[in-house]
Amino acid sequence: MPWLRGNLHAHTTYSDGAQKPAQLIAAYEALGYDFLAITDHEDRIGASYWRALPRLSSRLLLFHGVELNWPAFDQHIGRVLGDRETLHVLNHPARYKLSIEETVERARLIGRDGLALDAVEMTETGHRRPLYASGEIPLVKLATDDAHKPVHFGRAWIEVDAPRDRDAIIRAVRAGDFRLGFA
Numbered sequence: 001m002p003w004l005r006g007n008l009h010a011h012t013t014y015s016d017g018a019q020k021p022a023q024l025i026a027a028y029e030a031l032g033y034d035f036l037a038i039t040d041h042e043d044r045i046g047a048s049y050w051r052a053l054p055r056l057s058s059r060l061l062l063f064h065g066v067e068l069n070w071p072a073f074d075q076h077i078g079r080v081l082g083d084r085e086t087l088h089v090l091n092h093p094a095r096y097k098l099s100i101e102e103t104v105e106r107a108r109l110i111g112r113d114g115l116a117l118d119a120v121e122m123t124e125t126g127h128r129r130p131l132y133a134s135g136e137i138p139l140v141k142l143a144t145d146d147a148h149k150p151v152h153f154g155r156a157w158i159e160v161d162a163p164r165d166r167d168a169i170i171r172a173v174r175a176g177d178f179r180l181g182f183a
Contacts, residue, residue, distance in 0.1 A: 003159040009091065010039060019150070040067065120132060126152050144157075
């Protein structure tokens with residue numbers, strides 16, 4: 001089975017992305033990706049977002065999702081929806097200039113408040129931030145390009161050894177059965 005390449009954090013014009021969903025999808029198809037998660041910001045989307053996502057067509061395996069705003073402090077959390085599974089990611093700690101200790105504490109507080117995180121981004125708009133690859137952070141480390149505009153597309157990705165199935169990909173990510181890629 002070939003490895004599947006994908007991005008689990010991308011934005012469209014439904015929130016603060018520069019591309020319409022069809023344009024974003026076409027860009028990732030052209031890059032040879034196998035899957036893509038559209039995760040627009042929860043405070044900028046409406047019901048039309050959730051109605052539009054299932055109507056998108058693509059050769060990519062599309063994940064629906066949202067970037068949540070944590071209510072207790074300034075932190076984005078990616079929610080990537082499979083068919084039955086859901087992946088929660090502590091997004092861009094580098095943007096918040098968090099230390100390792102602060103990253104661990106945020107993950108602990110979010111878990112205490114009822115949301116179990118599965119992973120942490122070790123990238124900022126696709127640029128590798130080695131600090132967050134630390135084993136002291138007890139989460140799986142993801143590479144995403146947090147795509148907002150074309151310059152971000154294809155900077156960072158994951159490759160999973162999994163069937164072409166949303167839930168199988170999420171389970172592989174949770175298990176750490178993937179490799180990171182950077183342009």
